[in-house]
Amino acid sequence: MIYRAAIFDLDGVIADTARLHLQAWRQLAEALQRPWADDTEEKLKGLERMASLEVILGGESGNFSEETKLALASRKNSRYQELIRSLSPEDLLPGAGKLLAWLYERKIPIALASASKNAPAVLQALGISDFFSYIADPEQSAPKPSPEIFLAAAQGLQVEAEFCIAFEDAAAGVTAIKAAQGMTAVGVGSESTLGSADYIVGSLEMFDPKDFFLSAIRAAVVS
Ligand code: BG6
Ligand code: MG
Numbered sequence: 001m002i003y004r005a006a007i008f009d010l011d012g013v014i015a016d017t018a019r020l021h022l023q024a025w026r027q028l029a030e031a032l033q034r035p036w037a038d039d040t041e042e043k044l045k046g047l048e049r050m051a052s053l054e055v056i057l058g059g060e061s062g063n064f065s066e067e068t069k070l071a072l073a074s075r076k077n078s079r080y081q082e083l084i085r086s087l088s089p090e091d092l093l094p095g096a097g098k099l100l101a102w103l104y105e106r107k108i109p110i111a112l113a114s115a116s117k118n119a120p121a122v123l124q125a126l127g128i129s130d131f132f133s134y135i136a137d138p139e140q141s142a143p144k145p146s147p148e149i150f151l152a153a154a155q156g157l158q159v160e161a162e163f164c165i166a167f168e169d170a171a172a173g174v175t176a177i178k179a180a181q182g183m184t185a186v187g188v189g190s191e192s193t194l195g196s197a198d199y200i201v202g203s204l205e206m207f208d209p210k211d212f213f214l215s216a217i218r219a220a221v222v223s
Pocket of ligand 1: 047
């Protein structure tokens with residue numbers, strides 16, 4: 001397959017921000033005296049904000065009004081925003097900056113498909129906003145594992161889904177990509193949680209773009 005575009009999740013793929021989301025949720029769970037199980041961390045990865053709150057509240061969810069839930073989610077978000085204030089290009093995960101620059105220099109369009117409403121601010125703080133031709137709006141798509149946000153990203157780049165390769169660290173995200181009309185999924189993390197991806201790498205450093213995009217560049221030069 002000759003790929004023509006790349007689509008990235010943000011938290012846990014490009015930047016080490018999944019850790020900051022978890023830190024903020026954990027503080028809220030502690031304040032509410034909610035248990036933090038062994039699999040809570042994995043469950044929260046990639047989930048949008050209100051769905052994440054439901055995981056934290058668990059069986060107690062029915063005891064909270066919608067208004068209180070919104071206030072709790074907003075409290076977590078304020079804490080998260082405090083934590084991302086100190087982000088800098090040093091917080092890019094291994095290989096992320098190099099891969100984005102490699103694609104950008106070769107005019108391979110790049111989109112973001114993140115569930116996070118804070119994504120534009122995070123890209124700015126990391127100094128990588130300019131690499132992105134399109135940022136899919138999470139408020140306009142059903143949350144992952146629905147494929148909608150990845151399809152919106154492909155559409156934003158005007159590249160058919162089957163010619164896009166997408167990167168995810170969360171199981172829900174890999175499921176979303178695999179449901180996106182022939183899109184190819186690269187799982188960034190471990191085989192145990194991302195087993196359904198087409199390729200799995202420990203980090204973006206281990207992904208060699210030459211194997212996936214060079215033929216696209218050659219084809220463009222020849223035609
Ligand atoms: C995802 C993260 O990218 O964005 C989740 O993996 C997070 O942990 C979700 O809950 C929503 O983020 P935000 O910034 O809109 O609360
Ligand atoms: Mg992620």
